[in-house]
């Protein structure tokens with residue numbers, strides 16, 4: 001039985017590069033692969049962009065409404081018709097942006113269709129909260145593998161700090177594709193907490209709990225270790241860059 005692999009890592013850990021390398025490895029041995037990514041990732045249009053400089057177009061895009069199983073089967077059939085070869089693997093970049101049903105379809109492709117699925121993505125957003133696609137992948141993938149990069153301090157980076165016009169922000173929409181205005185810095189836990197003045201996940205978990213119909217007050221912890229309500233904590237936090245909400249692109 002084929003497996004669903006989730007290869008995750010902070011931004012700049014080499015995920016796109018690694019995915020393009022995997023595609024190349026398959027193809028140099030005469031195999032066929034299919035490449036896809038969620039359409040939410042508008043960076044590079046239909047391309048997989050690696051910061052190392054390698055670029056390649058995807059075979060199909062997944063909009064939030066796309067039935068991933070059917071889309072895969074259609075493109076697999078086209079490859080078979082065109083080359084006489086079956087697809088050996090499905091490679092998915094920016095998998096954090098997938099919907100939960102799409103991740104479930106990736107698992108079905110691996111198990112039912114017996115085609116390995118390699119999904120690459122970041123685990124958490126700039127507020128340290130899991131993206132829906134990543135959460136589901138962490139729940140159901142057969143294999144979890146971390147790709148590593150380093151923080152400015154030299155420790156392993158695990159979080160992604162968001163900057164707007166060069167200043168760290170800790171409020172805003174979950175999705176903001178990086179570009180000129182919005183940028184990210186991969187940080188270790190210690191440097192993240194230093195920049196956020198101790199705040200983790202800000203109010204997002206509270207909002208998620210309210211959405212799910214549960215109450216509850218999110219609490220922050222100040223640098224002396226004492227617990228405070230997120231509201232009072234944010235108000236009493238040392239001067240932080242103005243929180244701005246970059247609009248998703």
Ligand SMILES: Nc1ncnc2c1ncn2[C@@H]1O[C@H](COP(=O)(O)OP(=O)(O)O)[C@@H](O)[C@H]1O
Nearest residue numbers: 010011012013014015016017018049050051052
């Ligand atoms: N195989 C590799 N060997 C050395 N450095 C790499 C490799 N892959 C990526 N990198 C480095 O990692 C950086 C991020 O690459 P990229 O694939 O775009 O990361 P991600 O998709 O995780 O954001 C590149 O700028 C490059 O310096």
Ligand SMILES: Cc1cn([C@H]2C[C@H](O)[C@@H](COP(=O)(O)O)O2)c(=O)[nH]c1=O
Nearest residue numbers: 011012122125126160174175176177178
């Ligand atoms: C942390 C974080 C990231 N994003 C976006 C920014 C980039 O477009 C991708 C990650 O790309 P990479 O290949 O891993 O470099 O995700 C976002 O929308 N929201 C966030 O909080």
